[in-house]
Amino acid sequence: MAEYQTYEHDVLVIGAGGAGLRAAIEASAAGVSVGLVCKSLLGKAHTVMAEGGVAAAMANVDDRDNWRVHFSDTMRGGQYVNNWRMAELHAKEAPDRVRELEAWGAVFDRTKDGRILQRNFGGHKYPRLAHVGDRTGLEMIRTLQDHGIHQGIEVYMEVTVIGLLKDGERVTGAFAYEREHGRFRIFKAKAVILATGGIGRAYKITSNSWEGTGDGHALAYDAGAELIDMEFIQFHPTGMVYPPSVRGILVTEGVRGEGGILKNSEGRRFMFDDIPDNYKDQTADSPEEGWRYTQGDKNARRPPELLTRDHVARCIVREVKAGRGTPNGGVYLDIAWIKEKISNAPEHIKKKLPSMYHQFKQLADLDITEQPMEVGPTTHYIMGGIRVDAETQASTVPGLFAAGECAAGINGANRLGGNSLSDLLVFGKRAGEYAVEFAKEQTQGEINQSQIEEIKRRALEAFERTGSENPFHIQHDLQAMMQDLVGIVRNEDEMQRALVGIKELQERRKKISLTGNIDFNPSWHTALDLHNLLTVSEAITRAAIERKESRGGQYREDYSAKNAEFGKVNFTIKKEAGGNMQIERVPIPEMPAELKQIIEEMG
Amino acid sequence: MAKAAFKIWRGSSEGGEFVSYTTEISPGMVVLDAVLQIQGEQAGDLACRWNCKAGKCGSCSAEINGNPKLMCMTRMNTLPTDQPITVEPMKAFPLKKDLVTDVSWNYRVKEKIKKFKPRPPDAPDGTWRMMQEDIDRVQEFRKCIECFLCQDVCHVLRDHHKHEEFIGPRFLVYAAALEMHPLDTENRLRDLKDESNIGLCNITKCCTKVCPEGITITDNAIIPLKERVVGEFYDPITRFLNLFRKK
C-alpha cells in the first residue's frame, strides 16, 4: 500500500460548497481531525453562483413569519412528498444558522433598523430571504471559507474522489486522484460525508458548472446506499438561450417581477392561454391587471408569468414545440415594453435589474431596455439524491453521511428558491455533528487493497485502449439525449428509448481512448465523470418512468394529472447484488398530528 | 462559419511554447468557449480552470493578448481576429500546466491574516445592528471573487517577486474589509506594516484597472489602510493618544 500517499482523518468531507464547508467546520469544532476534499480550488464550488438569497424565518421584515409558516410553504412547494421531519428541522434551525454566519463575518444587506434584510421570493409567504444584492452565494461561501481556514481543517484542493472504500458494510475511506499529476491518494476515515452538489451536467442546457456531474450520487450508489426522489429535477423557466455560448445561464425571476412579459414569435402573450384551474382565482384576467400587480397594487392579481416555475417552463416548451419559438429555440422575455407605461423606463430597468442589464450587455450585446431577451428553461437543481436520516444525515450505509444538494428529502417534488442555501447550513451542520458522534465510536477500518486496485484499473484503462471514442463527444451526446427524452415534458416511450440510449453510451464509454498523460488532463477527468453522469441519468429515468403522474418537477404528458396514490410514496433506488439498478416504492411515514395541523391552518 | 486563430501556451514548469490552433467561432463566443472547444476537438489534455462561466467564481484567469482577464467574460468580438489571439497563464505564480498556475501561495497568505473578531452582540438575542451606509464600503470589498488578476499585475509580485514580504492587492482588500467591518475588534495595523509590508505598494493602480469586479482597490482599500498605518505608527499625536485609548 506504500505505493499511494495515504491520509488519515476522523472525518472526511467530500465537497467544499456550502454544505461541505459547514460540515467540516462543525466536525473540526468538536476537536476531531477533519479532511476536506474538493475538485476545484477552495471557494469556487457551485454555491458561489447562488444569487437570490438564503431562506430563514427570522421575521426581520414581517413579524408574522415563523418556522411554522416556513415549514408549510416548503411542504406545499414540495407537493407533500417531502421528508416532513427534514422540512421541520430546516424551518426551525435556519434562522440560527444564518445569524451564525453574521458572527463569522458575513455582511448581509440591512433593514432600516440595522438588522438582516429579507426579500420576497416565489412560494415564500413572507419576505424571508436574507441576501447580499444578487451575490448571496459568494458571501456565504467566502464567510464559511474564511472561518474554516482557522479551524485546523486539512484541505485537499483539486482532488477528485473516484471510489468509496469499505471494510465489510462500513465505509472507511475514499480513493482519489489529484488533478495536477494524476497521482492517486488514499483517505482513511472513521466517517465520510458526501457534499458533492448536483447533476446539472447530465443535461445540455444547465445553469450548473462542470463540477455538477453527480459524483456523490454515484459514489453512494456504488457503495450500496439508497437514492431517493431522483425523478424530481427543477427546470428554471428562464435561462439565456442566445448566444449559444451562454445557453443556460440564469435570468432571474426578478425580471418578471418587475413587469417582464413572455411572448412567442407571433407576438402573443401565451401565458394567458393556459392557467391551471387551481390558480385561476389568483391570476390576473388581463394584461392591465397583471401590470398593476407588478407595480405593487394590492388589489390586483399576479400576471400568469409569475405562476409556478414548473408550469411556466412547460408553457415555454409547448410554444417552442408548436413552432412558435424564437429562431434560437426560446421565447421572448420583454421588459423593454414597460416604456409604454412609464416615462423613464430605461433608467428604471437599470436600477432594478443591474446585473441582468450587464449580463445581457456584456455576454449578448443586447440592451434589455430596448430589446426583448430570448429565454428558455434551464436545468437548475435536483431535488433527489442520497437518502438520509433527517436528524443525523446518515445514509443507509454505516459510516456514510450526506448533506446539501446531493442529499434528498427536504424539497420533495419541487424546491422553493432560497431553500437550498439554508438546507446547506442546517444539514451541513447536522452531518458534521453526527459524523463526529459516529467516528468517536469507531476505530480506523482496514483498507482493502483489491478494492483499490480495481478502482485504479478502471480509472486507467482508457489510456491503454486503442478505441476510437472521445469522452467529450459521449458527454455531449448524453446531455442532448437527456434533454430531449427525459427533460421537462416526459412520456413512457421516450424514457424507454433513453434507457436504451444510456446502455449504448455505457458501451461507447468502454471504447474511449485517451491521449496525453495523466497530468492535469481534462479528457481523462471527463471520461471518469461519465460513469457518474450515466449512473444518475439512469436513476433519473427509471424513477421518472415509475412515477406515473405529474407532480412538481416531474411532468408526464401520458399521465398529466396528479395522482393521490403517488402522493403517498417515494421511490428509492439501489444497486442490487448483481449490479443492476433496483427501484422500490416506499410509503411516506404518517405525519405527526401537530405538523398536519400546521399545514391545515396555513391552508 | 468564421474561424479564429489562437496561440495557446502549452507546457509545464520545465518549459513550454505557444502552440497554434484554429477553431470555429460562433456568435457570442467568449475566449473560454474557444479554449474548451479546442480542448474538446483537438487537444484533450489542454489544461485550464473554469467553473461558473459567468464571471462569478474567479477560476478562469489568464492573459489574453497580454491583458489579464477572465476568459469567460472576454467576448471574441472584442478582440482583433486578423492576427492570432494569444492566451497564456498568469505570470506572477508558478506554472502547473498550460493555463493552470499554482495559486496556493494566496491561500497561505490569507491564513496568516488575523481572523474576524466581532464585538459582543448588541441585542439580547445574540444579534447585531449595523446600518447599511456603514457597510457599503465593506460590501464593495466583499465582492472579490479571488481571481487573483490584481496579484498578477502588481509589479511588486510580478516583477520583483516579493511574495515572501508583500501580501498583494487582493489581501490588502481582504484586510481592509476586516479592518473596516463595523463589528470587528481586532487590530491588524502592526501586521500590515511589518508582516504585509503595505509600504511596498507605491500606488500605481494597476490592480484597480484589472479588477473584474470593479473594486476600487487602491483608492478605497489600500490608501485608507496606509493612512491608518501612518496614523498609528508615525503620527506623534496619535501615538500619544493611543497610549490612552483601546482600539
Ligand SMILES: Cc1cc2nc3c(=O)[nH]c(=O)nc-3n(C[C@H](O)[C@H](O)[C@H](O)COP(=O)(O)OP(=O)(O)OC[C@H]3O[C@@H](n4cnc5c(N)ncnc54)[C@H](O)[C@@H]3O)c2cc1C
Ligand atoms: C445560478 C444559480 C443560482 C442559485 N441561486 C440560489 C439561491 O438564490 N438560493 C438558494 O437557496 N439556492 C440557489 N441555487 C442553488 C444552490 O446554489 C445549490 O443548490 C447549492 O449551492 C449546492 O451546494 P452544495 O454545498 O450542496 O454543493 P456545491 O456548492 O455544488 O459543491 C459541491 C462540492 O463538491 C465537490 N465535489 C464534487 N464531486 C467531487 C468528487 N468526486 N471528489 C471531490 N469533490 C467533489 C466540488 O468540487 C464542490 O466543492 C442557485 C443555483 C444556481 C446554479
Ligand code: SF4
Ligand atoms: S497599486 Fe499597489 S498593490 Fe496595486 S498594483 Fe500598484 S503597487 Fe501593486
Ligand code: SF4
Ligand atoms: S480584488 Fe478584484 S482583481 Fe483582485 S482578486 Fe478580487 S476580484 Fe480579482
Ligand code: FES
Ligand atoms: S469561469 Fe467563473 S469566473 Fe470565469
